[in-house]
Amino acid sequence: MLTDAFLHLLEPAVLAMMCAGVLLGIAIGVLPGINTGALMVLVLPFTFTMNSVDAVTLLISLFVGGVSGGLVTATLMRIPGEPNAVMTCMDGYPLAKSGKAGRALGLGNTASIVGGFFSWVALVTLTPALARVAVVFGPWEIFAVVCMALTLIASLSRGSLLKGLISALLGMLVAMPGLDPASGADRLTFGWVQMTAGFDILPVILGIFAISQLLSDTINIEEENAGRLKVTMQGVLISVRDYIVHGVNMVRSSLIGIGIGILPGVGATIASLVAYTTARNFSKEPETFGKGSEEAIVAAESANNATTGGTLIPLLALGIPGGLADAVLLGALMIHNLAPGPMLYLHSPEIVNSIMAAHLVAHILMFVFMTVGVLFFAQLMRISRVWIFPVVLVICIIGAYTVNGRMFDVWVMLGFGLVGYGLEYCRVPIAPFVVGLVLGPLAEQHLRTALMASGGDVSALLDRPIAMGFVIVALTALALPVFRMRRSGARQAF
Amino acid sequence: MIRKWGTTLIAGFALGVLALGPAAAEYPEKPINVVIPAGPGSATDTNARLVLNAIAEKQSLGQPAVVINVNGGPIAATRVKDAAPDGYEILVYHIGLMGTKAVGKLDFGVEAFEPIAQTGSTNFIVVVAEEGPYADFQALVDAARAAPGEINEANSIGGASHIATLQLAAAAEFQPRVVHVGDGPTRLQSVLGGHSAYTVVSPQEYKGFSGTGIKAVAVMGPERSPDLPDVPSTAELGYPTEISVDTWWFAPKDTPAEVVDKLAGAIEEAMNDEALQDSYRKQGVAPTFLRGEELAKRLATVDALVAPMGAALGGN
Structure with missing residues (x-):
C-alpha cells in the first residue's frame, strides 16, 4: 500500500537519510557543472549494501534535490546550476538584478513544488496508461514533437527574427560535430580524436551562460556593485493571490513537463524551454519575457520539476530510462535484482510504492529546505562580485573537467564563453541558440531513424496520425506570428 | 557560502590525500585511473565498478581506483594508449574496440595495449x-x-x-x-x-x-543462458555464432609484466568472490575470468572475426 510506503518514510532514520539526500542534491544542483546524474553514480555503491527500498528512496531524494537546486545559481548569477535551469536564467536573473532576488527565488521554488506535485499525481494515477503512449511514439512522432518545439524559436526571438534564426542555426551547427547519429561515422571532427564525441552540451551551456556572464560583469564591475546593494528579501513566500495569478500557468507548464518527461531522451531542459515559450505565447505581456517576467520563471520551474515524475513513468512501467538519472536508478534496481516493468508491480509493489512516496516526500523536503535556503542564498547578492567571480570560475572549470575528465571540455567552455559574449555584444539572443543546440540533434536523429525504417520514404509520415497532428500544430504555430504581424501591419497602415 | 564550499572542497582533498597513507615501496603507489568509454550506469560501467568495489573491499591493491567515464570509445582508447605505461591509467573496453578499428576510426586496436583480464561475458x-x-x-x-x-x-x-x-x-x-x-x-x-x-x-x-x-x-552463442532455460541458442538452431560482449581490461603497451600481473591478480581475486559472481549473474553476465594466454587467444579470435566487417559496419 502507498500509505505503508509513506509511513516507512516517516521513520526517523529513513527521513534523516532523505533529508541528507535532498540537501546533497540541492547543493550539487546549485553548483554549476556538476550534475545530478554524476552525483547519483557516486552514491550508487553505497546503496548496494542498503535494502532495496532505502536504496531507491535515497536516489530519488538526490534526483529531486538536484533538479531543484539549479534555480538558485540561475537566478542569482545567470549561471545554470543544472542545464535544465537554462530558461530560469533568462528571467530569474533580470528580476534578481532589479532587487527582487527573494521574489524570484520564491516564485521559482513554489513553481518547482507545484510542478513536482502534479507530476506525482500523474505518476501515481496514470503510470500504466501513459507508459503505453511512450511505446506508440516512434521516430516519426518524436520527430514531429521536436519540430513543433523548434517552431517555438520564432516566438523566442526578441527583436529581430533574423538574429533569432542566426542564433538557432549557430546552435544547431555547434551540435553537428561528432558521431553521425545514423551512420555512426565521424562528422566534422577534422581528424581530431577529441572531437569524435562532438561538443558536450554541459561545457557549451556553461560557456555560453556562465563564462560570458563573468566576462561582461567583470568588464562592468563598478556598475554591477552599485546595483547590487538594494536587495530586498520580500516575497520569498508567495501569497495566495500569486497562486491565483499564476495558477493556470503552473498547471499548463506542469502538464508540458509531464508530457515531455514521458518521452525517452527528451528531458527537463527541453520541457522548460517548451513551457517557457508556451507561456510567452499565452501571456498578456510577452514583451516582458527575458526582462524579468514572473510568468517565465514560473513556467520554466514548474516544467522542469514536472519531468521528474514524467521520466519515472516509462522507467517503472517499461524499464526505459528517460535520462541519466533514470539510468542510474535502473542500475540500482538491477543490482538489487529488481527488473523495472509490469513485473515490478506484481512482484515487488513495495518498491513501486516507495518510489512514488519518496518522490512526493522528497519534493516537500526540497520545498522546506529551499525556502529556508533562499533567505540565505539571496544574501549572496550583497557580497561584492569581486569575491564571487574567481570562485565561480574555478567551480565551472572543475565542472567542465569532470564531464569526461579531460581539458578539452574546459577549453570548449572557455571558447564558448567568448562566443556567448560576442553574441550578447551583437545583441543576438541566446535562447534560440540553446533551442538549436538541444533540439537540432534530436530532430535529426529521429528523422533519420524514421527514414531508415521506411526505406527513405518521406510519405510514411502521412500514415502516422499522431505525428501528423503535431506537424499541423507546428505549421499553425509558424503561421500565427506571421498572421499577427500582418494584422498589426494593416492596423498601422490605417 | 560559496567561499565556504571552496574551503570544504580543499579540506576534502586534503583529507583524501591523508587517507592514502604512507607511500608504498612497490606498485601501486598512487590511485589508479580506470577509464571507461561509456556513461555511468551503463553495462560496462556497472561491471567494472562491481570489480573495483570488490578489489577495494579486499584491499588487494592498497590504493583506490578512480573511475573516469569518457563519452566516446575512440577518446577513451586514445587516452590510455598514449598514457605512460606504468599501470596508473587503464582502460575497460569490449568488442567495440575492434569495431572502431575495423571502420577506420582508430588506426590502432587491441595490439596497442597489454591485455590484463577479461571480467564477464554477455551473450546477446x-x-x-x-x-x-x-x-x-x-x-x-x-x-x-x-x-x-x-x-x-x-x-x-x-x-x-x-x-x-x-x-x-x-x-x-x-x-x-x-x-x-x-x-x-x-x-x-x-x-x-x-x-x-x-x-x-x-x-x-x-x-x-x-x-x-x-x-x-x-x-546468440553456443549454449542456452541459465537465466532463460526455455530460449534456444542460435547454435542448436543451426546458426552458430561466436560474438559475445566480453569486458576486457587493458594497460598501455609496454607496461611492465609484473604490473600487469599484479592488476590481473587483484581482478582475479575479486572475480572469485561469490557475492560478485552473484551480482554478475543477476545482470545476466556470465562471470568468466580470463588472463594471460587464454585472454590473448580470445582477443585474437574476436579481432579476426571483426576485422573484415569494416565496410558492413559503416566504414569506408
Whole structure:
C-alpha cells in the first residue's frame, strides 16, 4: 500500500537519510557543472549494501534535490546550476538584478513544488496508461514533437527574427560535430580524436551562460556593485493571490513537463524551454519575457520539476530510462535484482510504492529546505562580485573537467564563453541558440531513424496520425506570428 | 557560502590525500585511473565498478581506483594508449574496440595495449514482439529470407550489437534492413511499438522489458543462458555464432609484466568472490575470468572475426 510506503518514510532514520539526500542534491544542483546524474553514480555503491527500498528512496531524494537546486545559481548569477535551469536564467536573473532576488527565488521554488506535485499525481494515477503512449511514439512522432518545439524559436526571438534564426542555426551547427547519429561515422571532427564525441552540451551551456556572464560583469564591475546593494528579501513566500495569478500557468507548464518527461531522451531542459515559450505565447505581456517576467520563471520551474515524475513513468512501467538519472536508478534496481516493468508491480509493489512516496516526500523536503535556503542564498547578492567571480570560475572549470575528465571540455567552455559574449555584444539572443543546440540533434536523429525504417520514404509520415497532428500544430504555430504581424501591419497602415 | 564550499572542497582533498597513507615501496603507489568509454550506469560501467568495489573491499591493491567515464570509445582508447605505461591509467573496453578499428576510426586496436583480464561475458538475445508475426527464430529467418532488405532490424550502427547482428545475418543467410535506433532499451521500445521487427539486446535489458509484450526467440552463442532455460541458442538452431560482449581490461603497451600481473591478480581475486559472481549473474553476465594466454587467444579470435566487417559496419 502507498500509505505503508509513506509511513516507512516517516521513520526517523529513513527521513534523516532523505533529508541528507535532498540537501546533497540541492547543493550539487546549485553548483554549476556538476550534475545530478554524476552525483547519483557516486552514491550508487553505497546503496548496494542498503535494502532495496532505502536504496531507491535515497536516489530519488538526490534526483529531486538536484533538479531543484539549479534555480538558485540561475537566478542569482545567470549561471545554470543544472542545464535544465537554462530558461530560469533568462528571467530569474533580470528580476534578481532589479532587487527582487527573494521574489524570484520564491516564485521559482513554489513553481518547482507545484510542478513536482502534479507530476506525482500523474505518476501515481496514470503510470500504466501513459507508459503505453511512450511505446506508440516512434521516430516519426518524436520527430514531429521536436519540430513543433523548434517552431517555438520564432516566438523566442526578441527583436529581430533574423538574429533569432542566426542564433538557432549557430546552435544547431555547434551540435553537428561528432558521431553521425545514423551512420555512426565521424562528422566534422577534422581528424581530431577529441572531437569524435562532438561538443558536450554541459561545457557549451556553461560557456555560453556562465563564462560570458563573468566576462561582461567583470568588464562592468563598478556598475554591477552599485546595483547590487538594494536587495530586498520580500516575497520569498508567495501569497495566495500569486497562486491565483499564476495558477493556470503552473498547471499548463506542469502538464508540458509531464508530457515531455514521458518521452525517452527528451528531458527537463527541453520541457522548460517548451513551457517557457508556451507561456510567452499565452501571456498578456510577452514583451516582458527575458526582462524579468514572473510568468517565465514560473513556467520554466514548474516544467522542469514536472519531468521528474514524467521520466519515472516509462522507467517503472517499461524499464526505459528517460535520462541519466533514470539510468542510474535502473542500475540500482538491477543490482538489487529488481527488473523495472509490469513485473515490478506484481512482484515487488513495495518498491513501486516507495518510489512514488519518496518522490512526493522528497519534493516537500526540497520545498522546506529551499525556502529556508533562499533567505540565505539571496544574501549572496550583497557580497561584492569581486569575491564571487574567481570562485565561480574555478567551480565551472572543475565542472567542465569532470564531464569526461579531460581539458578539452574546459577549453570548449572557455571558447564558448567568448562566443556567448560576442553574441550578447551583437545583441543576438541566446535562447534560440540553446533551442538549436538541444533540439537540432534530436530532430535529426529521429528523422533519420524514421527514414531508415521506411526505406527513405518521406510519405510514411502521412500514415502516422499522431505525428501528423503535431506537424499541423507546428505549421499553425509558424503561421500565427506571421498572421499577427500582418494584422498589426494593416492596423498601422490605417 | 560559496567561499565556504571552496574551503570544504580543499579540506576534502586534503583529507583524501591523508587517507592514502604512507607511500608504498612497490606498485601501486598512487590511485589508479580506470577509464571507461561509456556513461555511468551503463553495462560496462556497472561491471567494472562491481570489480573495483570488490578489489577495494579486499584491499588487494592498497590504493583506490578512480573511475573516469569518457563519452566516446575512440577518446577513451586514445587516452590510455598514449598514457605512460606504468599501470596508473587503464582502460575497460569490449568488442567495440575492434569495431572502431575495423571502420577506420582508430588506426590502432587491441595490439596497442597489454591485455590484463577479461571480467564477464554477455551473450546477446534476439528479441521480437510477442504479438508480432514471428512465432520463433526460424519464422523470423524465413520471413527475412523471403523479403531481403525489407525486415527492419533495430540496431546501433557500428556498435557491439551491430557486430553481433552481422554475424547472425551471415550465419542464417538473410539480409535485414538495418535501422539505427540507439541503445538497448530504445531498440526494445522500437520492437515493442512495432517500429522494427527484431533486435538484439543484453539479458539485463531484456529482463527489464520482459512482461511488456516482447519475447526472446534465441540466445546468440553456443549454449542456452541459465537465466532463460526455455530460449534456444542460435547454435542448436543451426546458426552458430561466436560474438559475445566480453569486458576486457587493458594497460598501455609496454607496461611492465609484473604490473600487469599484479592488476590481473587483484581482478582475479575479486572475480572469485561469490557475492560478485552473484551480482554478475543477476545482470545476466556470465562471470568468466580470463588472463594471460587464454585472454590473448580470445582477443585474437574476436579481432579476426571483426576485422573484415569494416565496410558492413559503416566504414569506408
